[in-house]
Amino acid sequence: MAARRGRIAHRWRHRVRRFAITALFLAVATGLWHFQERELRDGLSWQGVTTWEDLTPLTFHRVLRNDGFLVGWSDVRVNPLWVSYLLQRVDDPSSGPRPGFRRDWRALWPISTESYFGSGYDRGHLAPNYAIAAVHGRGAQRDTFLMSNMSPQRPELNRRLWQRLEEVVMDHFVPRFAALQVITGPIFPARFQDNVLNRVGLVEVPQAFYKILVVPGDEPRALAFIMPQRVSGDEPLDDFLVSIDEVEARTGLDFLPQLAPASAEALEARVDTAGWGLEAVARLPGRF
């Protein structure tokens, strides 16, 4: 009897030890994973990864990490709320052929490439094909064609005004400053119920789009734009300048959250175009 009780106690000690070792291993592994994931995200986003100002169902999102850029994905809007990427000067910028649009299985909803057919909207890249391909390579280029990087854009915006802005970023601002942090995304009407049925397939249609450009460094510069869906496409780019604070007010997001409060105040509250040479490129004609 005593011998049997001893055997049971021994078996339980064995089980407890095995459980403790497994738990310790899991804790270390998840700790390492989180550490590594944070390092990787920080490397893709200067002064912190975009987050929400107030957590509501309309600002909640999860971060999808791609090759070369991050996506703040909302399962409520069925849209990226923001994408974030760094561009550096490269010697011989070029991109391969367009790889074709692909479903992203990390998005909760089925967003097929066909849902845009006949909708009157383009599948508009948020992280752009050309700039990402030229700076981050072929694998990153492929990731820009995931449907989780798309938002419905009117053709006159996507192919003309927005395209001109992306071209100016890559051909003028990146060479000028050597590096640029870009954060871009959609803007929705203030009241969710006004727009809830305005969708392409499951994807809610934004009313406008923002793009924030930041020159990283000790004395950062920033430029921000908000462009509405309905444009002719030939407008001067500087017609659409806004402050970062205005983009935050319209999106409920907090950009550059790690920036020291004094720098944030100076950078985000004003529209300051000094040093960008924007006037010289604001009226360049479109490519298409």
Next chain:
DNA sequence: TTTATTGT
């Protein structure tokens, strides 16, 4: 194809 769908 530094944009993309429509229609040939």
